[in-house]
Amino acid sequence: MNELTQGNNLPAEYRALLEQLEPDTNLGGSDFASGNRISIKGSTFRKIVGGEEVGIVDSKTVDIVIVKAAVTNRMYYKDKWVEGETSSPTCWSADDKFPAPEVPVETRQHGDCKNCPMNIKGSGEKESKACRYQKRIAIVLAGDDGDNIPAAEVFQLILPATSIFGGGDGKMPMSAYAKYLHAHKTPAASIITEMAFDTGSSTPKLSFKPVRPLSEGELRTVLGLQQHPDTIEAVTLSVYVEGEGSNPDPAPAGGLFPVAEDGEAKAIKALEAEEAEEEEEVEVVPKESAVDKRKRLRREKLQAQLDAMEEEDEEEEETPEPEVKAKKKVSPPKPSDKGSVELDSVLSEWDDEDDD
Numbered sequence: 001m002n003e004l005t006q007g008n009n010l011p012a013e014y015r016a017l018l019e020q021l022e023p024d025t026n027l028g029g030s031d032f033a034s035g036n037r038i039s040i041k042g043s044t045f046r047k048i049v050g051g052e053e054v055g056i057v058d059s060k061t062v063d064i065v066i067v068k069a070a071v072t073n074r075m076y077y078k079d080k081w082v083e084g085e086t087s088s089p090t091c092w093s094a095d096d097k098f099p100a101p102e103v104p105v106e107t108r109q110h111g112d113c114k115n116c117p118m119n120i121k122g123s124g125e126k127e128s129k130a131c132r133y134q135k136r137i138a139i140v141l142a143g144d145d146g147d148n149i150p151a152a153e154v155f156q157l158i159l160p161a162t163s164i165f166g167g168g169d170g171k172m173p174m175s176a177y178a179k180y181l182h183a184h185k186t187p188a189a190s191i192i193t194e195m196a197f198d199t200g201s202s203t204p205k206l207s208f209k210p211v212r213p214l215s216e217g218e219l220r221t222v223l224g225l226q227q228h229p230d231t232i233e234a235v236t237l238s239v240y241v242e243g244e245g246s247n248p249d250p251a252p253a254g255g256l257f258p259v260a261e262d263g264e265a266k267a268i269k270a271l272e273a274e275e276a277e278e279e280e281e282v283e284v285v286p287k288e289s290a291v292d293k294r295k296r297l298r299r300e301k302l303q304a305q306l307d308a309m310e311e312e313d314e315e316e317e318e319t320p321e322p323e324v325k326a327k328k329k330v331s332p333p334k335p336s337d338k339g340s341v342e343l344d345s346v347l348s349e350w351d352d353e354d355d356d
Contacts, residue, residue: 063142070235133161138234156234171207
């Protein structure tokens with residue numbers, strides 16, 4: 001059930017709470033305009049509340065609980081980022097697969113992220129990729145003594161690529177840590193995690209490791225926070241778009257999190273506009289292949305022959321036959337109702353020949 005907590009020696013009520021935790025689907029796989037946020041600028045843990053720094057953690061490690069995680073997203077800025085300036089990304093993806101629907105067509109770099117030229121190593125500075133990975137997670141900080149989880153104190157933390165991928169020297173970035181927890185059948189939200197800066201890195205880089213299981217009371221607190229509005233907002237991608245205000249409708253994080261009501265209305269309008277454009281588009285008829293053309297001509301030729309035969313039979317029926325003495329009158333054969341079946345049979349044989 002949970003190998004990193006207490007093995008199989010778990011109280012029934014505790015096991016029931018563990019089963020209610022959401023799966024860590026997005027753990028291994030934006031800006032938080034309001035609420036709380038943890039910044040790792042300058043390899044220092046900084047508390048941001050309402051957009052302003054209110055304090056720092058005077059340590060290179062901090063104990064947290066990972067309440068919820070979004071899928072990895074991507075951001076590409078054509079111009080170099082300038083500290084203190086608010087600018088819109090040129091292109092971005094909420095799921096690391098395709099550009100977000102909100103990305104303007106004229107700035108969209110490619111139809112899919114995997115084959116995008118901005119995903120090529122060397123497209124950015126120092127052989128890096130110009131389009132950067134990010135992962136948003138919602139966390140709560142353990143108390144100063146590490147023995148309590150403050151209720152309703154959710155912080156957003158945005159992990160850069162260096163804190164998501166890689167590893168080595170016994171240090172686990174988020175992707176490796178997620179695999180480690182999965183191998184031990186342990187939900188990230190059920191344990192205290194130590195988050196630490198890599199002091200050997202010139203840029204902010206985090207690693208993670210388990211500390212201890214949560215108490216039953218702490219587990220109940222975290223369980224209640226998984227669907228808290230602050231948690232949902234913390235893991236939801238919200239991109240600043242010039243000309244649309246500083247807090248546009250959020251894009252869903254991989255389709256696993258609720259969308260705000262105004263965001264849903266906007267999505268419906270966008271879908272209706274898209275459907276209207278599709279109705280105005282001229283239907284494009286696919287080009288007929290040589291094999292299909294031969295099959296069609298054969299069908300038309302055979303059908304014409306069958307139609308001619310039926311017309312001849314009808315004429316024969318309308319013309320009375322002369323009486324012949326001492327011989328029984330024989331009626332001409334009637335047109336077969338199996339013409340269509342015979343046609344299908346013949347065509348099937350021809351199709352088989354063409355396929356050969």
